[in-house]
Amino acid sequence: MDFGFTEEQGKFRQEVRDFLEEEIKKGYWEPACDAWVQGFDQGFTKRVADRGWIGLTWPKEYGGQGRNHLDRLILTEEMLRYGAPAACHWFGDRQVGGAILSFGSEELKKEFLSRIVKGEAYFGLGMSEPGTGSDLASLQTRAIEDGDYYVINGQKTWTSCASFSQYFDVYARTDPEAPRHRGISEFIVDARSPGVSRIPMIDITGTEAWNDVFFDNVRVHKRYLVGEKNRGFYQVLHQLDYERSGMERLMGNYPLFDAIIQFAKDKKLSKEPEVRSRLVQLQIEFEVGRLLIYRVASVMEEGRAPNWESAMSKAYCTEFEKHLAGVAMEVLGPYGQLKSGSKYVPLRGMALHSYLGSKGYSLQAGTTEVLKNILATRGLGLPSS
Amino acid sequence: MRLTLTEEQEMLRKTARDFLTDKCSKKFVGQMEEAETGYSRELWQEMADLGWMGLAFPGKYDGGDMSFLDLAVLLEEMGRACLPGPFFSTVVLGGLSILDIGSEEQKQEYLPKVIRGEKIFTLALAEPGYRNYDASSVTVEATRKDGNYIINGTKLFVPDAHIADYLLCVARTKPRKGTTIFLADAKNPRIECTVLKTIAGDKLCEVVFDQLLVPSADILGRLNQGWSAVQTIIQRAALGKCCEVIGNIQRVLEMTVDYAKDRKQFDRPIGSFQVIQHYCADMATDVDSARFVTYQAAWMLNEGLPCAKEVAVAKAWISEASQRVFALAHQIHGAIGVTVEHDLHYYTRRAKAAELAFGDADFYREVVASEMGL
Numbered sequence: 001m002d003f004g005f006t007e008e009q010g011k012f013r014q015e016v017r018d019f020l021e022e023e024i025k026k027g028y029w030e031p032a033c034d035a036w037v038q039g040f041d042q043g044f045t046k047r048v049a050d051r052g053w054i055g056l057t058w059p060k061e062y063g064g065q066g067r068n069h070l071d072r073l074i075l076t077e078e079m080l081r082y083g084a085p086a087a088c089h090w091f092g093d094r095q096v097g098g099a100i101l102s103f104g105s106e107e108l109k110k111e112f113l114s115r116i117v118k119g120e121a122y123f124g125l126g127m128s129e130p131g132t133g134s135d136l137a138s139l140q141t142r143a144i145e146d147g148d149y150y151v152i153n154g155q156k157t158w159t160s161c162a163s164f165s166q167y168f169d170v171y172a173r174t175d176p177e178a179p180r181h182r183g184i185s186e187f188i189v190d191a192r193s194p195g196v197s198r199i200p201m202i203d204i205t206g207t208e209a210w211n212d213v214f215f216d217n218v219r220v221h222k223r224y225l226v227g228e229k230n231r232g233f234y235q236v237l238h239q240l241d242y243e244r245s246g247m248e249r250l251m252g253n254y255p256l257f258d259a260i261i262q263f264a265k266d267k268k269l270s271k272e273p274e275v276r277s278r279l280v281q282l283q284i285e286f287e288v289g290r291l292l293i294y295r296v297a298s299v300m301e302e303g304r305a306p307n308w309e310s311a312m313s314k315a316y317c318t319e320f321e322k323h324l325a326g327v328a329m330e331v332l333g334p335y336g337q338l339k340s341g342s343k344y345v346p347l348r349g350m351a352l353h354s355y356l357g358s359k360g361y362s363l364q365a366g367t368t369e370v371l372k373n374i375l376a377t378r379g380l381g382l383p384s385s
Numbered sequence: 386m387r388l389t390l391t392e393e394q395e396m397l398r399k400t401a402r403d404f405l406t407d408k409c410s411k412k413f414v415g416q417m418e419e420a421e422t423g424y425s426r427e428l429w430q431e432m433a434d435l436g437w438m439g440l441a442f443p444g445k446y447d448g449g450d451m452s453f454l455d456l457a458v459l460l461e462e463m464g465r466a467c468l469p470g471p472f473f474s475t476v477v478l479g480g481l482s483i484l485d486i487g488s489e490e491q492k493q494e495y496l497p498k499v500i501r502g503e504k505i506f507t508l509a510l511a512e513p514g515y516r517n518y519d520a521s522s523v524t525v526e527a528t529r530k531d532g533n534y535i536i537n538g539t540k541l542f543v544p545d546a547h548i549a550d551y552l553l554c555v556a557r558t559k560p561r562k563g564t565t566i567f568l569a570d571a572k573n574p575r576i577e578c579t580v581l582k583t584i585a586g587d588k589l590c591e592v593v594f595d596q597l598l599v600p601s602a603d604i605l606g607r608l609n610q611g612w613s614a615v616q617t618i619i620q621r622a623a624l625g626k627c628c629e630v631i632g633n634i635q636r637v638l639e640m641t642v643d644y645a646k647d648r649k650q651f652d653r654p655i656g657s658f659q660v661i662q663h664y665c666a667d668m669a670t671d672v673d674s675a676r677f678v679t680y681q682a683a684w685m686l687n688e689g690l691p692c693a694k695e696v697a698v699a700k701a702w703i704s705e706a707s708q709r710v711f712a713l714a715h716q717i718h719g720a721i722g723v724t725v726e727h728d729l730h731y732y733t734r735r736a737k738a739a740e741l742a743f744g745d746a747d748f749y750r751e752v753v754a755s756e757m758g759l
Contacts, residue, residue, distance in 0.1 A: 001454065002387045003684045009386075070386055261757065270759035280701075280750045283757055287698050291677035292670075298388040312670050369663070376662030380642050380669060383657040 005074075012071060016078040019051065024082065031083030033253040033350050034357060036076075038207060039085025040164045042119075048086065049119030054093045058101060062109055063117035069300040073247060073293070080251035081258075087161050092116040092123040094246065096169045099186070099239045103227030112167075112188065124165030126156035126189070126213060127236065134370045136171075137180045137233055141215065143172035143187065148222050150174070150187065152195075152215040158364070162198050162211030166191050169239075170215070171232050184232035188224045189215070204356045238305060243365045245296045245310040249317035250289040252361070253324055256350040257286065260328040263347060269331060278327045282320075289317045308379030311371040318361040318368065325354035388677065394458045401459055404435065405466035411728045417469035418586030422548050424470030433502025438476055442484060446496035453621075453687040457628045457680065464632030464739075467731045469587065471505045471545035477625040478544070478618065479506025482553055486566070486606035486614045495551070495568075504550040507571075508618065509540035509592050517748055518619050520562045520612040525594060527556035527567060532601055534558070534567065536594040546571060546590035547578045553605060554594070555615055563609035567599045585738035620693070623700045623743040624686060627679040630703050630739045631672070634710045637732045638672050641665065641714045648719075655717070664713045671706035678702050697752035704746035707736045 005013070023029065023044070032039055048054060056072045058064025079086050097116045100108050115121040132139045141154025152172050159168070168189045175183030189196065195218040203209035227235050251257075261279055264270040270279060292313035296306045328351035329336040340349030362368040376382045390398065408428055417423050432438065441456040442448025456476070463472065480499035483491060483506075498504040515522045525538030536556055546552060549571040558565040569576070575597040581589045606614045642665055645656030655661050678699040685692035711733050715722045722729045740746070 001390065001680045001684055003681045004688070005386060261759075265759065270754075276754055276759055277750060279759060280753045280757065283753055284698050284702055284750070287695075288674045288678055288702055291681060292674055294386060295388050295673070295677060298386060302389075312666070312673065315666070316670055316674070369659075372663040372666035373659065375666040375669060376656075380665050382642065382645060382662050382665060383654055385657050385659050385662065 005070075009070065009074060013074045013078060016053075016075055017082075020078060020082040020084055023047070023084070029085050030348075031255040032085070033083060033256050033354050035083045035085045035087065036080060036090050036248050036252060037087050037160050038209065039083075040087050040161070041085035042088055044085050045088040045119040045122075048089065049117060052117075054089050054119055055097055055113060055117040058097065058113060058117070062101070062113035064113070069297045070294075073297045077247045077251065080247050081254050083255040088122045088164055089116065089119055090248075091125060091161060091165075091169075092121055095239050095243050096123040096125075096167075096188075098242055099169065099235060100188075100226060102238065103186070103231075103235050105223065107223055108188065108226065122161065122164050122166050124159045124162045124168050124191075124211075124213070126159060126168045126170035128158045129155055130157055134367055136236065137184070139171060139173060139184065141170070141172040142176070143174050143185060143220070145174075145222075146219075149219045150185075150222065150225070152187065152189065152218045152220060154215050156213040156215070157201070158210045159198075159213050160210055160364075162213055163200065163208065168196075168213060169226075171236055172215075174232075175230050178230060181233045183230055184236075185229050186226040186232040186235050187220050188226060189218060189220050193218050193220070195219075204359065205353050207353075207357075209357075209360075240366060241306050241310050244314040244371070245293070245300070245306050247290075247293055249314045249361070250286065250293060250320060253321055253350070253354045253358070256328055256347065256354050257282070257324055259347045259350060260324075260331055264331055275331055278330065282324055282327055285320045285323065289313070289320050292316055308375045311366065311374040312379070314366065315362070315368045315371040315375070318358075321354070321361050322358040325351065325358040329355050388680075390458065394455060397455060398458050398462060400435070401437075401462035402465070404431075405462060405468060409466040409468050411467070411731055414467045414469055414731055421580075423545070423588040424548070429470060430502055432472065433500070438472070438480070438502050439500030441476070442480065442496055442500055446492060447500045448496070454680070454683055457624075457683045460625055460628035461632035461635075464629030464735075465636045467633070467735055471507065471548060473622075473625060473629070474507035474545040474549070475499055475505050477622055478508035479551065479553060481621060482508065482566075482614070482618050483568075483605065485617060491568070491605065498550075505545060505548055506551045506553065507543060507545050507549045508622075509543045509546065509552050509554045510615065510619075511540065511542045513539055513541050515541070518615075518744055520564055520615075523555055523557050523564050525554065525556045527554075527558050527565060527599070529558075530598075534565075534599045534601065534604075536567065536569070536597040536599060538594055540592040540594070542581075542589045543578075543592045544590075545588050546592045547580050547588055552576070552592065554599075555611060558611075559609045562612065564611040564615065565608050566605040566611045566614060568603045568605045569594075569597060569599050573597055583738065585735045587735075587738060619743050620696050621686065623749075624679065624682055624696055626739045626742050627675070627699050627703045628683070630707050630736055631676050631679055633732050633736050633739070634668075634672050634675065634707050637710060637714045637729065638665070638668050640729065641668065641717050645717055661717060664717055668710050668713050671710050675699075675703045675706050694753060694756035697749040697756065700744055701746045701749035701753060704740040704749075707740060711736060 055064040056067045143150040143152045170187045170189045174185040195216040197214045198211040200208040201210045269275045296310045299306045335346045338345040436449050439448040440451045444450040527534040527536045552569045552571045554567045577593040579591045682695035682699045721727045
C-alpha cells in the first residue's frame with residue numbers, strides 16, 4: 001500500500017489551491033456549503049474549463065486531458081474544500097459525460113463531450129418521478145417511437161440544477177411489455193425543446209434545490225438515445241456508482257467544518273470537554289471517510305467500476321455530514337437558530353443551512369438503506385430479500 | 386497512492402494464513418489459554434524458521450530486510466488466527482525497540498537472538514494506579530549505585546513476562562520526568578512474576594523488582610531521556626494492535642456473513658432479511674475503514690513521516706469500530722455465539738484486550754485534539 005501522493009499530484013493540488021485562493025481574493029465568490037450543487041457561476045465554470053479541469057479524465061480526442069481518477073479526486077477535493085460554485089458543470093463533468101463516454105454513439109460524444117469540457121453544456125438528471133424513488137425500475141415516463149423521433153411524456157422530480165440546465169439526462173420507458181428493468185432507455189433532451197417545463201421546488205432551507213420537470217409530447221431525435229434501446233436501467237446503475245463515488249458526500253459542507261473548529265478555538269470552547277470530544281470525533285470520522293473515498297478512486301484506477309465500494313463510502317459520508325451539522329448547531333447554542341442575514345448570525349448561517357439541508361443527503365443518489373442493500377448483496381453476497 | 390497489497394505481501398499473507406490455519410486451530414488457542422506458559426515452543430521455532438521474527442529487521446542482523454508494512458500484514462494474519470504466544474512482545478515491543486535505540490553493540494548481541502527465536506523479550510511499562518501513558522506517572526525507580534542501577538517497584542500488565550528472557554523496563558532515574566529504559570535479565574531471582582487472569586486468556590503479568598541490580602551498560606538509549614523512545618514504542622505497539630484487530634474483525638465479519646447465509650428461520654436464510662443485511666453492511670464498513678486508517682498510519686510510520694495524529698485516529702477509531710462489529714456479530718449469531726461451543730468468543734475477548742492495550746479511544750482522542758490544536 002502507498003498512501004502518498006507523487007510530486008506531480010502535490011503540484012497539481014497546489015495549482016488548484018492557488019487558483020481558488022486567487023478567485024476568492026478577487027472577490028469572485030465566497031466559500032459556501034453545497035456550492036457544488038447550488039452555486040451557479042457561469043464565469044467560474046468557464047475559468048475552470050479554460051484550465052482544462054472539466055472532463056479531466058476523458059480522452060484527449062474528446063477534449064479531455066486523459067488524466068487519472070486520483071487527479072480528478074484531488075481537483076474535486078480542493079473545489080469542495082474551498083466551497084467553490086461549481087454547480088453549472090458538476091453533473092456533466094461527474095456523470096453524464098461519463099455515461100456518454102461509456103455508452104453513447106460517436107456522434108453523441110463529438111456533440112457533447114467537447115462542449116461539457118469547454119463549460120458550455122450544463123446538465124440535469126431525469127431519474128426520479130413522483131411515484132419512483134428508490135425503486136427506479138418502476139418509472140412511468142414514456143418514450144414512444146415515431147419515425148426518426150421518440151416522443152416523451154411524463155414527469156421527473158428532484159432534478160438538481162434544473163433552472164440552469166441546458167440538457168437533461170432522461171430515463172424513460174420504451175418497452176412497457178418487457179420486464180420492467182429491460183424496457184427503459186436513456187436520452188439526452190434539450191431543455192429548450194417544446195413541451196419541456198420546470199417548476200422549482202423549495203427545500204427545507206428555503207433554497208430552490210430541485211425542480212419538477214415535465215415532458216409533454218417532447219420530440220427527441222433518435223440520435224439522442226444514449227447507448228442501446230431498453231438498456232437504460234443497466235446504464236443508470238453504472239452512472240449511479242459514479243455519482244456516489246466522490247468527495248462531495250464528505251466535503252459538501254467542508255466550509256462549515258473548517259469554520260466551526262476555528263470558532264470553537266477562537267471562543268475557547270474547544271477547552272470544554274464536551275465540545276472538545278465532539279470536534280475530535282468529527283475529525284476522526286472525517287479522516288476515515290476520506291480514505292473510504294480514496295479507496296473508490298483507487299478501484300477506478302484499477303480499471304474497475306466502483307460498486308459496493310461507493311455505496312459504502314456514500315452511506316458512511318452522508319452520516320458524517322449530518323453529524324457535522326448537528327455538532328455545529330450544538331456548539332453554537334442558541335445562535336445556531338439564526339438564519340443567514342440575521343443580526344447576530346454566526347458563521348454566515350452555514351450551520352443552520354447544513355443542519356436542515358443534511359436531512360436530504362442520505363436520500364439523494366441512493367438512500368442509505370438502498371446503499372446498505374447493495375453493500376450486503378453485491379459486496380458480501382447475502383441473498384436478496 | 387495504491388490501496389492494495391503488493392504481490393509479495395499477498396504471498397506473505399497466503400503463506401501466513403495457510404500455516405496458521407494448519408497450526409493454530411481454535412482448540413490449540415484454547416489449550417494455550419489454559420497452559421501455564423501460554424505458547425508452544427515448537428510452533429515458536431517453526432515461526433522463527435519461516436523468518437517471521439526477523440521479517441522487519443535489517444539483513445545485517447540476519448533479518449529479512451522487509452518493512453513495517455510487511456510486518457503489519459503478518460500481524461493481521463496473527464490476529465485472524467488468534468495466535469497465542471510472545472511474538473508481539475518479542476518482536477514489536479522488544480526487538481524493534483532495540484533496533485530503534487540500542488547501541489550497535491546491543492543490536493549485534495540481541496537482535497540475532499530475537500530473529501532466530503532464541504530469546505523472548507517484553508516491555509515493562511504500565512504500573513498499578515497508572516491509567517494514561519505519560520512520563521510523570523512512572524514510579525518504578527532506578528537509583529545509581531557504584532556505577533550500576535538498582536531497580537525497585539512494581540510493573541503491571543507486562544505481557545509474557547513469565548516466560549521472558551529479557552525485560553525492557555521503563556524506570557525513573559530522575560525526579561519528575563527523567564526516565565530511562567533498562568534491558569534487564571528477566572530470569573534474575575530479584576524479579577518476581579505473577580500471571581494475571583485476563584479476559585483474553587493471554588499472559589499479562591505483575592512484575593515486582595526487588596533491589597534488582599542492572600549494570601549501566603544495559604541502559605537502552607539515553608539516560609533520563611527515555612520517554613521520547615517510549616512514545617515511539619507505544620505508537621508502534623498501538624498500531625501493531627490495530628493490525629491484529631483488523632485480522633480479528635475481518636474474520637468475524639466473514640464468520641457472521643457465512644452464518645447469516647446458512648442459518649434459516651421462517652423458512653429462509655436470516656441473511657435475506659434487510660435488518661441483518663444492514664447489520665452486515667455496517668460491520669463491513671467498520672472493518673474496511675479500520676484497515677485503511679491503520680495501513681495509512683503504518684505507511685507513514687514506515688516512511689519515517691510524523692504520524693502521531695494518524696496513529697491516534699487509527700487506534701481511537703478501531704477501539705470503537707471493533708466494539709460495534711462485535712455487538713452486531715453476537716446479535717446475528719444469536720445464542721450460539723455466547724457459548725464456548727462456537728469460536729466467536731475467542732475473537733470477542735481478544736478484541737477487548739487490544740482495545741485496552743497501549744492507549745484506549747479516550748487516550749487517543751486527546752492526542753487527536755492536541756494535533757488539531759484544540
